[in-house]
Amino acid sequence: MRRALALAARGLGATSPNPVVGCVVLDAHGQQVGEGWHRRAGGPHAEVHALAEAGAAARGGTAVVTLEPCAHTGRTGPCVEALLAAGVARVVYAVADPHAAAGGGAAALAAAGVRTAAGLLAAEAEAVNAAWLTAIRHGRPYVRWKYAATLDGRVAAADGTSRWITSAPARADVHRLRAEADAVLVGSGTARADDPHLAARDVPDAVQPLRVVADTGARAVGPGARVLDAAAPTLIAVADDAPDGRVTLLGRHADVVRLPRAADGRGLDPRALLAELHRREVRSVLLEGGPTLAGALVAARLVDEVIAYLAPALLGGGPHALADAGIATISAALRLRVTDITRVGDDLRVTAVPLPADKER
Numbered sequence: 001m002r003r004a005l006a007l008a009a010r011g012l013g014a015t016s017p018n019p020v021v022g023c024v025v026l027d028a029h030g031q032q033v034g035e036g037w038h039r040r041a042g043g044p045h046a047e048v049h050a051l052a053e054a055g056a057a058a059r060g061g062t063a064v065v066t067l068e069p070c071a072h073t074g075r076t077g078p079c080v081e082a083l084l085a086a087g088v089a090r091v092v093y094a095v096a097d098p099h100a101a102a103g104g105g106a107a108a109l110a111a112a113g114v115r116t117a118a119g120l121l122a123a124e125a126e127a128v129n130a131a132w133l134t135a136i137r138h139g140r141p142y143v144r145w146k147y148a149a150t151l152d153g154r155v156a157a158a159d160g161t162s163r164w165i166t167s168a169p170a171r172a173d174v175h176r177l178r179a180e181a182d183a184v185l186v187g188s189g190t191a192r193a194d195d196p197h198l199a200a201r202d203v204p205d206a207v208q209p210l211r212v213v214a215d216t217g218a219r220a221v222g223p224g225a226r227v228l229d230a231a232a233p234t235l236i237a238v239a240d241d242a243p244d245g246r247v248t249l250l251g252r253h254a255d256v257v258r259l260p261r262a263a264d265g266r267g268l269d270p271r272a273l274l275a276e277l278h279r280r281e282v283r284s285v286l287l288e289g290g291p292t293l294a295g296a297l298v299a300a301r302l303v304d305e306v307i308a309y310l311a312p313a314l315l316g317g318g319p320h321a322l323a324d325a326g327i328a329t330i331s332a333a334l335r336l337r338v339t340d341i342t343r344v345g346d347d348l349r350v351t352a353v354p355l356p357a358d359k360e361r
Contacts, residue, residue: 001121007037008066013180017281019132021067023050028060047079051086059087066125068097069105080108090115094125131284140274145287148309149321158317169345170309179206181286187293188220199231208232218246228253270300291323299326310348
C-alpha cells in the first residue's frame with residue numbers, strides 16, 4: 001500500500017477533476033507483478049495500468065489500491081469489471097469512494113466472490129487525495145495557504161519590498177506546489193504590489209494551474225499585467241457592482257466572473273468564490289494571496305492546510321502574514337497540527353492542518 005500511495009502522488013496536478021489513485025498487483029504467491037497510477041483525466045485508471053503490466057499473473061492474486069475501485073462507466077469503463085476479468089481474488093483498498101455515482105465497487109466485487117478489505121493506511125491515503133475528497137464531500141476546492149515570512153512573521157518590509165524573503169530552493173519548491181494545484185489564487189493587494197505571474201516554472205510536464213485574481217473593484221489588474229500572458233489560463237473575479245467599463249476591458253484579456261461581496265462589503269464572498277471555482281472543476285487551490293485575502297478565508301474556516309516558508313531573517317516592521325481573521329481572543333485561536341517540518345535551502349517549510357473543531361482548545 002505504501003508503494004501504491006507513492007504511485008498515486010505522481011498524478012498530483014494532472015488528474016483533476018478525478019482523484020489520484022495508485023495500484024499494486026500481487027500474484028497468488030504475494031509477489032509484485034504490476035503497478036500503475038491514474039495519470040490524467042480521461043485516461044486509464046490505476047487498476048487498468050497495473051493489471052496490464054501484471055497480465056496473466058494477476059489471476060488468483062491481490063490488487064492493492066489507494067481508493068475503492070469504481071463501479072460506474074464514465075470516460076473509461078468500471079475498474080470493478082477490469083479486476084473481475086483479470087481474475088483477481090482479493091482487493092485491498094485504503095479509502096472508500098464517497099462519490100455517489102462511482103462508489104459501491106467493494107460491494108460489487110464481494111457479490112462476485114472477490115474478497116475485499118478496507119482501511120489499510122487510510123490516513124495516508126486521505127492525505128494524498130485530500131483535494132478530491134474535500135471537493136466531493138464538501139462541494140468546494142481544498143485550500144492550501146502558502147506564504148513566505150521572516151521569523152518575526154513579516155511578509156514584506158516597511159517600504160513594501162518582499163523580493164526575496166526566502167531562498168531560491170524555497171521559491172523553486174513553491175513552483176512544485178503550483179504544479180500540483182488546479183488553481184493559484186491571489187487578491188488585489190498582491191496583484192498591485194507584486195504583479196505576479198503565478199504560472200508553474202521549471203517543473204517538467206506541469207499542467208499549468210488556473211491563475212485566479214480576486215480583484216473586487218476590477219482595478220488591480222490592468223493590460224500588460226504578467227498574469228494576463230499566454231503561459232496559463234486566467235480568471236479575474238470581480239464584485240457584482242464593479243464598473244462595467246473595467247469589466248469589459250478585463251474581459252478582452254481574461255475570463256471574468258462577477259461574484260457577490262462579503263457581508264462586510266470588503267472583498268468578495270469567499271464561499272461564493274470557492275463555489276465558482278468548484279463549478280469550474282477546480283479541486284485544489286493554492287492561496288498565495290496577501291494578509292487580507294488569507295484573513296478572509298481563515299475567518300470563514302475555509303483553509304484546509306497551511307504551508308509556511310520561514311526565512312532566518314528579521315524585519316521588525318511591515319505587514320504580517322495574516323490580517324484580521326475575526327479572532328479577538330486567544331481562546332478563539334484556530335489551532336493547527338504540524339504535519340511536517342523540512343529544511344528547504346536556508347529556510348524552514350512548516351506544514352500544518354487545522355484541528356477539528358472539537359479538538360481546538
